[in-house]
Amino acid sequence: MLKNTLIVLVIVVLFLPLLPLLVWSFSQGWFFPQFIPEQWTFQHWIQVFSPASRVMEGLVQSLAIALTTTMLSLLVGLPAGRAIGLMEFPGKAALKLFLLTPIIVSPLATLMGMQFVLIRLGLNGTLFAVVLVHLMPTIPYMTLVLASVFANFDMGYEIQARSLGASPLQVLSQVTLPLIAPGVVVGALFAFLISWNEFLLTFFVSAGRVFTLPMVLFTLLQGGNNGLTAAVAITSVVPGLLFLLLASNALQNETTLAGLGNV
Amino acid sequence: MPFAERRWGLRHDGSGLLTHWRAYLLLLPVTGIIGLLFGGGLVMAFLQSIGAIGLLGSGQISLTAYQTALANPEFLRSLTLSVYIAIVATGLSTVFSIGLAILLRTAGRWASFACQVTLPIPHLVGIVGVLLLLSPSGLISRWLYMLGGIQSDQDFPLLVNDTANIGVLLHFLWKEIPFMTLILLAVLRGINPAYEMQARALGASPWQCFWHVTLPMMKSGIFSSSLIVFGYIFASFEVPFLLGSTRPRTLPVLIYRAFTDSDLTRRPEAIALGIILSALSMLIVVAYSWLVSRNYQSMSRV
Numbered sequence: 001m002l003k004n005t006l007i008v009l010v011i012v013v014l015f016l017p018l019l020p021l022l023v024w025s026f027s028q029g030w031f032f033p034q035f036i037p038e039q040w041t042f043q044h045w046i047q048v049f050s051p052a053s054r055v056m057e058g059l060v061q062s063l064a065i066a067l068t069t070t071m072l073s074l075l076v077g078l079p080a081g082r083a084i085g086l087m088e089f090p091g092k093a094a095l096k097l098f099l100l101t102p103i104i105v106s107p108l109a110t111l112m113g114m115q116f117v118l119i120r121l122g123l124n125g126t127l128f129a130v131v132l133v134h135l136m137p138t139i140p141y142m143t144l145v146l147a148s149v150f151a152n153f154d155m156g157y158e159i160q161a162r163s164l165g166a167s168p169l170q171v172l173s174q175v176t177l178p179l180i181a182p183g184v185v186v187g188a189l190f191a192f193l194i195s196w197n198e199f200l201l202t203f204f205v206s207a208g209r210v211f212t213l214p215m216v217l218f219t220l221l222q223g224g225n226n227g228l229t230a231a232v233a234i235t236s237v238v239p240g241l242l243f244l245l246l247a248s249n250a251l252q253n254e255t256t257l258a259g260l261g262n263v
Numbered sequence: 264m265p266f267a268e269r270r271w272g273l274r275h276d277g278s279g280l281l282t283h284w285r286a287y288l289l290l291l292p293v294t295g296i297i298g299l300l301f302g303g304g305l306v307m308a309f310l311q312s313i314g315a316i317g318l319l320g321s322g323q324i325s326l327t328a329y330q331t332a333l334a335n336p337e338f339l340r341s342l343t344l345s346v347y348i349a350i351v352a353t354g355l356s357t358v359f360s361i362g363l364a365i366l367l368r369t370a371g372r373w374a375s376f377a378c379q380v381t382l383p384i385p386h387l388v389g390i391v392g393v394l395l396l397l398s399p400s401g402l403i404s405r406w407l408y409m410l411g412g413i414q415s416d417q418d419f420p421l422l423v424n425d426t427a428n429i430g431v432l433l434h435f436l437w438k439e440i441p442f443m444t445l446i447l448l449a450v451l452r453g454i455n456p457a458y459e460m461q462a463r464a465l466g467a468s469p470w471q472c473f474w475h476v477t478l479p480m481m482k483s484g485i486f487s488s489s490l491i492v493f494g495y496i497f498a499s500f501e502v503p504f505l506l507g508s509t510r511p512r513t514l515p516v517l518i519y520r521a522f523t524d525s526d527l528t529r530r531p532e533a534i535a536l537g538i539i540l541s542a543l544s545m546l547i548v549v550a551y552s553w554l555v556s557r558n559y560q561s562m563s564r565v
Contacts, residue, residue: 003366003369003370004370004374006366007366007367007370007374007377007378010363010366010378011374011377011378013437014377014378014380014381014437014441015380015381016392016396017389017392017393017395017396017437018384018392019396019402020392020395020396020401020402021388021391021392021395023402024395031400032399032400032404032405032408032416033404033405033408033409033415033416034405035405035406035409075292076292076293076296077293079289079290079292079293080289080290080292080293080294082289083285083286083287083289083290084290087283087285087286087289089283089286089287090283093552095290095294097548097552098294098297099293099297100490100491100548101297101301101545101548102297102301103491103494103495104490104491104493104494104495104498104544104547104548105301105494105498105541105544105545105548106497106498106515106537106540106541106544107301107498108498108500108515108518108519108522108537108540108541109304109305109308109309109534109537109538109540109541110300110301110304110305110308110541111304112304112307112308112311112522112533112534112537113303113304113305113306113307113308113309113310113311114300114303114304114307116307116308116311116316116317117303117304117307132300133300135296135300136297136300136301139293139296139297140297143293189383193382193383196383196385197385197386197387199386199387199500199501200500200501214385214387217385217387217388217391218387218501221387221390221391221394221505226395229391230391230395233387233388233391233392234388236385236387236388237383237384237385237388240383240384240385241380241383241384243383244379244380244382244383248376248379251379251445252372252375254448254449254450254452254453255449255453256449257445257446257448257449258449258450258453258484260446260449260487260488260491261446261447261449261450261483261484261487261488262450262483262484262487263487263490263491
């Protein structure tokens with residue numbers, strides 16, 4: 001009983017910051033000390049969907065960047081996760097530490113160096129440059145999650161399938177991938193969320209031309225329009241939340257996350 | 264899986280060297296990309312900071328930028344603030360996450376799912392929420408006014424952009440506790456409950472069982488997740504920039520300000536500060552791995 005009360009209390013506190021967002025997004029001039037707004041409006045939401053506010057443009061760009069980053073991270077993370085999870089080799093501990101660097105070390109200096117190179121290559125301000133910098137934090141997470149799943153993977157299934165006449169491609173698509181699916185889903189969720197949330201990395205290489213949703217929100221936050229800011233904030237929660245719902249089963253699988261607890 | 268097979272990489276074809284080559288080949292794309300982007304960026308930044316390349320680089324190598332950066336009286340204050348925020352937020356997050364993970368371990372799935380729902384919420388959204396909740400004209404201030412606790416918004420304590428950085432700390436707790444709990448819960452679920460049952464059967468109190476049995480088994484999970492959280496908070500920019508005190512500023516905010524300064528001559532100083540920040544974070548990683556390896560040695564001695 002006490003336990004459930006505590007848990008409910010934690011959940012209420014976790015959701016508390018979302019409450020003023022919801023109210024503000026429908027309110028017209030909500031002055032202190034009014035408990036609820038005097039006037040309600042859909043104006044902020046209409047603005048979110050109007051091209052002038054560039055919110056939808058930001059949403060589409062963010063989505064394109066996050067999905068591309070996730071796919072690329074998966075592509076390189078799969079072989080690396082397999083190597084770390086299933087094989088032993090000299091330098092493995094050092095390699096895991098190396099992979100942690102982009103997650104733990106501040107990216108500021110690196111970004112300044114990359115910006116210097118990207119400007120000279122004429123790539124500054126392109127979607128390509130943004131995807132490139134987003135790969136720095138997403139690849140380590142993807143690799144560590146996949147390595148964790150591969151560590152619990154029994155290669156006997158693959159050997160069995162091969163000996164029964166399956167081609168390497170068939171083994172991959174019909175045996176390996178289905179068995180590691182929870183890791184793929186959780187790794188993709190982390191990669192997507194990191195890229196979707198990223199402000200600083202995008203800021204440094206976007207040159208004001210790539211306008212992701214966090215950039216829109218950051219700009220709005222320094223203005224004074226609470227209603228529109230709240231509406232945009234709620235909008236930028238939706239895709240991540242949908243992805244989380246899709247991945248909720250895989251998140252319950254402890255082998256997908258145990259790797260992050262053992263770096 | 265037999266230990267020797269995993270330990271020595273004898274799973275495939277028995278030939279050790281061949282297996283190693285395969286492992287390195289599989290790892291090449293990841294290490295290549297991270298090395299090229301992160302390492303390459305760092306090298307280019309360093310070359311700029313010593314004046315070898317860059318806008319104002321005369322090609323003459325000098326350490327002037329580092330001298331200017333370290334002579335800036337704000338540097339030490341910023342560093343202290345960054346370390347203070349990272350230590351307090353990580354420490355509190357760790358303690359609360361251990362508690363929450365233990366609570367959720369035996370609770371229904373609804374509970375762990377509900378605690379995960381705030382996980383995908385972007386930091387910037389959390390910042391907006393914290394501002395509209397805790398500022399002097401925020402929701403809680405309005406509630407207090409209605410209850411008669413305060414007479415005007417002037418009476419509400421300053422919790423955002425305050426000198427103690429309460430707003431920053433609360434934001435990080437709100438954001439990092441669900442993340443750490445998720446990892447620790449996975450660690451807990453992977454623990455064989457037989458040890459705890461045995462301890463209880465032998466007469467250990469619930470507290471003794473937690474302190475001497477459960478917690479030691481969670482150790483590596485606690486170490487790793489708090490390292491990730493510490494590194495993240497130490498390097499974080501948006502949260503202290505928008506919710507933190509205006510003076511002193513955290514190190515990343517100081518660097519951002521110097522780099523985006525209209526005075527371009529401040530660039531080398533900003534880059535030098537960035538290099539110092541990276542070096543400090545790397546020291547943390549090294550110290551951590553030393554701590555962990557020492558910990559494992561002491562475990563194997565037992």
